[in-house]
Amino acid sequence: MHDAQAPRITLDAFQELCAHSAPFVHYFGFKTEEIGAGTARVRLPYDEKFVRPGGTVSGPAMMALADFTLWAALLGAIGEVPLAVTTSLNINFLRKPANADIICTARLLKLGRRLAVGDLLLTPDGEALPCAHVTATYSIPPRDESD
Amino acid sequence: MHDAQAPRITLDAFQELCAHSAPFVHYFGFKTEEIGAGTARVRLPYDEKFVRPGGTVSGPAMMALADFTLWAALLGAIGEVPLAVTTSLNINFLRKPANADIICTARLLKLGRRLAVGDLLLTPDGEALPCAHVTATYSIPPRDESD
Amino acid sequence: MHDAQAPRITLDAFQELCAHSAPFVHYFGFKTEEIGAGTARVRLPYDEKFVRPGGTVSGPAMMALADFTLWAALLGAIGEVPLAVTTSLNINFLRKPANADIICTARLLKLGRRLAVGDLLLTPDGEALPCAHVTATYSIPPRDESD
Amino acid sequence: MHDAQAPRITLDAFQELCAHSAPFVHYFGFKTEEIGAGTARVRLPYDEKFVRPGGTVSGPAMMALADFTLWAALLGAIGEVPLAVTTSLNINFLRKPANADIICTARLLKLGRRLAVGDLLLTPDGEALPCAHVTATYSIPPRDESD
Numbered sequence: 001m002h003d004a005q006a007p008r009i010t011l012d013a014f015q016e017l018c019a020h021s022a023p024f025v026h027y028f029g030f031k032t033e034e035i036g037a038g039t040a041r042v043r044l045p046y047d048e049k050f051v052r053p054g055g056t057v058s059g060p061a062m063m064a065l066a067d068f069t070l071w072a073a074l075l076g077a078i079g080e081v082p083l084a085v086t087t088s089l090n091i092n093f094l095r096k097p098a099n100a101d102i103i104c105t106a107r108l109l110k111l112g113r114r115l116a117v118g119d120l121l122l123t124p125d126g127e128a129l130p131c132a133h134v135t136a137t138y139s140i141p142p143r144d145e146s147d
Numbered sequence: 148m149h150d151a152q153a154p155r156i157t158l159d160a161f162q163e164l165c166a167h168s169a170p171f172v173h174y175f176g177f178k179t180e181e182i183g184a185g186t187a188r189v190r191l192p193y194d195e196k197f198v199r200p201g202g203t204v205s206g207p208a209m210m211a212l213a214d215f216t217l218w219a220a221l222l223g224a225i226g227e228v229p230l231a232v233t234t235s236l237n238i239n240f241l242r243k244p245a246n247a248d249i250i251c252t253a254r255l256l257k258l259g260r261r262l263a264v265g266d267l268l269l270t271p272d273g274e275a276l277p278c279a280h281v282t283a284t285y286s287i288p289p290r291d292e293s294d
Numbered sequence: 295m296h297d298a299q300a301p302r303i304t305l306d307a308f309q310e311l312c313a314h315s316a317p318f319v320h321y322f323g324f325k326t327e328e329i330g331a332g333t334a335r336v337r338l339p340y341d342e343k344f345v346r347p348g349g350t351v352s353g354p355a356m357m358a359l360a361d362f363t364l365w366a367a368l369l370g371a372i373g374e375v376p377l378a379v380t381t382s383l384n385i386n387f388l389r390k391p392a393n394a395d396i397i398c399t400a401r402l403l404k405l406g407r408r409l410a411v412g413d414l415l416l417t418p419d420g421e422a423l424p425c426a427h428v429t430a431t432y433s434i435p436p437r438d439e440s441d
Numbered sequence: 442m443h444d445a446q447a448p449r450i451t452l453d454a455f456q457e458l459c460a461h462s463a464p465f466v467h468y469f470g471f472k473t474e475e476i477g478a479g480t481a482r483v484r485l486p487y488d489e490k491f492v493r494p495g496g497t498v499s500g501p502a503m504m505a506l507a508d509f510t511l512w513a514a515l516l517g518a519i520g521e522v523p524l525a526v527t528t529s530l531n532i533n534f535l536r537k538p539a540n541a542d543i544i545c546t547a548r549l550l551k552l553g554r555r556l557a558v559g560d561l562l563l564t565p566d567g568e569a570l571p572c573a574h575v576t577a578t579y580s581i582p583p584r585d586e587s588d
Contacts, residue, residue, distance in 0.1 A: 023195070023196045054230055060171070060207060060211035063211075064205075067206055089210070090531045091237075092234070092576060093232065094558055109533070117533050117574065119560070241404040241411055242404065282429055316490075344465055346463045353530070354508050357505070357530070358501035358504070379495075382532060385530050
């Protein structure tokens with residue numbers, strides 16, 4: 001919805017912010033590839049540590065990827081708001097993913113003053129069809145109106 | 148819904164199964180405390196590696212905990228079915244959790260031949276009110292009818 | 295979570311409020327049976343007009359019932375706030391309901407200043423097991439702090 | 442995902458099927474405008490009977506619209522399967538809709554042998570931004586393999 005605007009945070013500034021964030025993020029090794037004004041694309045590099053019995057990337061690793069990617073898209077829309085918190089997340093697993101990186105793309109469906117809603121597709125690198133679909137909401141802390 | 152029945156997997160057998168499961172589970176250090184026939188209680192020990200900026204346990208760690216706990220409850224109801232897979236998960240974050248272990252309790256709402264549905268509450272140890280609520284569904288692979 | 299408190303709206307006052315509300319509510323014929331401080335029980339009388347091919351109460355009628363029942367529980371917790379609006383609703387259908395009234399029970403899981411979250415069970419009258427489970431969130435308009 | 446294929450049910454055949462379906466569908470007056478192989482567009486004509494206090498189309502009317510539209514998209518993909526039933530539905534309300542018809546567009550994200558998943562956008566006629574987003578799943582009864 002904001003594609004025509006410039007993002008409120010650059011990819012470099014976002015990566016710098018992440019470098020100082022929680023160890024949990026580093027564990028996953030997310031690679032943020034693009035940030036727009038309400039959109040983002042993040043890659044989860046394939047790693048055996050995420051693989052569950054049966055040979056697929058575990059669901060919780062995909063949920064973590066989606067949660068992170070929507071946060072990137074939100075910061076792309078409103079700038080650095082580190083205290084925005086997820087209030088809900090709904091994931092549907094669609095197909096068993098290949099043993100590959102997972103690419104997550106987010107777009108904001110709504111950006112209100114207090115609440116943002118987005119949806120996301122997760123697709124194994126090199127495949128045409130998504131392996132999961134996510135809808136999630138973020139609560140935005142009070143901001144200066146001039147912001 | 149199955150409380151009056153004996154579980155189809157013992158706590159010991161479940162822990163043995165987990166000992167051979169994916170590294171992702173070991174990363175979280177889940178402690179399975181109880182398994183019933185369609186119920187389970189699992190503890191996520193507090194660890195700084197899960198804490199996000201602002202000092203709370205990260206949402207994805209709670210999602211992983213819920214996903215694991217429902218799997219335990221499901222195996223308590225139908226026995227060892229390693230290939231059961233999550234098909235959807237919906238989480239609502241209710242309150243900022245204290246810096247404490249998170250206790251997750253699961254109950255099955257439905258156990259069909261192909262699909263199980265459960266809901267879960269996540270509560271910081273020592274607190275009265277839950278920090279998150281989850282509903283999730285599992286797809287159950289075809290089984291021998293005599294099972 | 296508020297069971298020990300008195301409701302902020304009486305059953306009579308709530309029914310009076312509903313008598314002046316939208317025709318959509320009258321179409322369903324909801325009977326509000328109980329309101330507590332964060333809880334409610336509402337009955338959808340069985341009517342052939344809600345029945346879908348195959349002989350079960352249609353899903354949207356159950357969604358409407360759940361949405362209405364959580365609104366009743368919310369008003370039981372905070373008093374008459376007609377402009378509270380649903381922000382999300384997640385329903386899982388568990389079993390084909392019998393041809394009977396559907397009883398919906400709601401409880402609030404969270405009551406914040408801006409957001410309320412509740413979960414609900416829908417059970418055909420006379421049956422032991424629920425036919426649907428719902429989680430939903432309500433946005434609460436700004437209120438006088440003394441309220 | 443099936444856009445390049447012909448639909449498995451024509452718009453005429455679908456409307457004929459609906460003419461013999463439950464009174465609940467007639468109450469809403471849905472107008473099915475397009476069916477593709479896994480896609481559909483359905484209009485909810487504006488009617489005061491759906492309007493809630495505050496002057497917006499009620500949430501349950503939008504849920505009914507989404508549920509119906511995904512059913513149309515599913516039949517567009519697999520042909521007439523009247524006994525397909527919704528197993529879950531998740532809706533996020535994004536904006537207060539204008540007093541206008543609501544247009545709902547559905548696409549299937551997954552079409553398995555037993556389960557279909559789709560997402561939908563609901564947009565007031567004449568507006569650019571959606572008022573609601575839905576994800577839903579349908580359970581598909583066993584079919585002849587040659588079908």
